[in-house]
Amino acid sequence: MERILALAFVEDGPLPRGAMEALQGAVDLSRSIEGSTLSVGLIGQRVEPAAGSLAGCGAARFLGVEGPEVARPRYASDVAAAEALARRSEATLVMIPNSSRAARIAGGLAQRLGGRVDTHVVGLRVRDGEPRIDRWYYRQRMLATLSRTTRPWVLLLEGGVFEPWRGESGTADVEAVAVAWPSFVTRNLGEEAAGTKAQTIRPDADLLFVAGAGWTKKQADGQSHIAEAEERILGFLEASGASLGSSKSLVDLSSEGQDILAFMTHLNQVGQTGSSPRHPKGLATCCHGEEPHVVGWRFIKERRAVNLDPNCGWARGKADVLYVADAFEVMAKVNDLLS
Numbered sequence: 001m002e003r004i005l006a007l008a009f010v011e012d013g014p015l016p017r018g019a020m021e022a023l024q025g026a027v028d029l030s031r032s033i034e035g036s037t038l039s040v041g042l043i044g045q046r047v048e049p050a051a052g053s054l055a056g057c058g059a060a061r062f063l064g065v066e067g068p069e070v071a072r073p074r075y076a077s078d079v080a081a082a083e084a085l086a087r088r089s090e091a092t093l094v095m096i097p098n099s100s101r102a103a104r105i106a107g108g109l110a111q112r113l114g115g116r117v118d119t120h121v122v123g124l125r126v127r128d129g130e131p132r133i134d135r136w137y138y139r140q141r142m143l144a145t146l147s148r149t150t151r152p153w154v155l156l157l158e159g160g161v162f163e164p165w166r167g168e169s170g171t172a173d174v175e176a177v178a179v180a181w182p183s184f185v186t187r188n189l190g191e192e193a194a195g196t197k198a199q200t201i202r203p204d205a206d207l208l209f210v211a212g213a214g215w216t217k218k219q220a221d222g223q224s225h226i227a228e229a230e231e232r233i234l235g236f237l238e239a240s241g242a243s244l245g246s247s248k249s250l251v252d253l254s255s256e257g258q259d260i261l262a263f264m265t266h267l268n269q270v271g272q273t274g275s276s277p278r279h280p281k282g283l284a285t286c287c288h289g290e291e292p293h294v295v296g297w298r299f300i301k302e303r304r305a306v307n308l309d310p311n312c313g314w315a316r317g318k319a320d321v322l323y324v325a326d327a328f329e330v331m332a333k334v335n336d337l338l339s
C-alpha cells in the first residue's frame, strides 16, 4: 500500500503539461497498487483554480501551500512548502514533474523527510504490488529498473513518459497547510525574459529543428554565408516556435576558431554525446545524418531532412522524407510562407 502525493508548482496560468503527465502517472499507480491513496499537493501564490482543474482526478485530498512566499521559485520556501505537504499527507511516494524549480528541491526534500530521491524517472510500473521505476544510465546506454524499500521515496519524473491527465474540472476542497517559514536571505526582485537568440531550446515544442555544419560550409559560389544562415535559422525558430538542435560538428566549430552561428552552444547538441530530445517531429538541415548524431533522434517519430547530398545518412532509412535541395533556398521559402 502506498500513500501517493502528486506535487506540482502553480505559476501563472494553467498547470503545465508536465504536471498533468505526472498526475496521470500518479493516478495509474494508485489504481495499480491495492489500498493506495492519492493526494494532490499544490504550491503557489493561489492554488484553488489549479486544484479545480484537477477536481475529477480521484484524489482523496487536495492540499495547498499558498501565499507570496511561494509565488516565485526559491529553494528555502519551495522545499519548506513541499516538506509540509509531504508530512501532512504522510506520503510514502512523492511524485514531482521535472523542472528546474522541482529539480532544485528534490534532493533536499528527500533529506528532510529522511527518505530517498530518484531523478530522471522515465518509466513507472508495479511488480508484486511494489512500484518500480526506470532510469537511464551512462548517457542512455543502459536502462535500469529500480525498486526501493526506503520511504518516503521522492520521484522526479521526466516529460513524455505519461499521457497528460485529462478529466473533469470542478471545485476541489483545498486543505490549506501552514508552513513555519524560515528567515529568507534570497528575495525575488523580478524576472527578465531571455531574448529569442538565447532561448533556442524549447523542450515542449512540437518540432526539433536541427542545424548541421553545412550551414557554415562554403556554398556553390565558393563562399560561406554565416549571416544568411543565422537569419534563416532564427527566422524559422521565431515563426514556428521550434526548438533548435545541432550536430556535434557545428557546435565544435567555435573551439576550432571557425566562423560560427553565435546562438549555438553545446547545449543544443543532439546525439550520442549530446541530448535525446522528445519532440514528436524533427527537421534536419545541412546535417549529414551520421549514426552518432541520429541516435539522439530515437524518440522522434516523424523525421524529415534537407540535404544537397542524395546519399547522405538521412537517405539511408533514417528519415521519412529527404528533400534533396539547398537548405538556404528551402528555408527562405518556408520562412516566407510562415510570415
Ligand SMILES: Cc1cc2nc3c(=O)[nH]c(=O)nc-3n(C[C@H](O)[C@H](O)[C@H](O)COP(=O)(O)OP(=O)(O)OC[C@H]3O[C@@H](n4cnc5c(N)ncnc54)[C@H](O)[C@@H]3O)c2cc1C
Binding pocket: 211, 212, 213, 214, 215, 217, 219, 246, 247, 248, 249, 250, 269, 270, 271, 272, 273, 274, 275, 285, 286, 287, 288, 289, 290, 291, 292, 293, 296, 306, 307, 308, 309, 312, 325, 326, 327, 328
Ligand atoms: C564518439 C563520437 C560521438 C559523437 N557524438 C555525436 C553527437 O552526439 N552528435 C552529433 O551530431 N555528432 C556526433 N558525432 C559526430 C558525427 O559522427 C558526425 O561527424 C557529425 O554529426 C557531423 O555533423 P554534420 O552532419 O553537421 O556535418 P557534416 O558531416 O560536415 O555534414 C554537413 C552536411 O551539410 C550538407 N550541406 C552543405 N550545404 C548544404 C546546403 N546548402 N543545403 C543542404 N545541405 C547542405 C552536406 O551535404 C553535408 O551532408 C560523434 C562522433 C564520435 C566519433
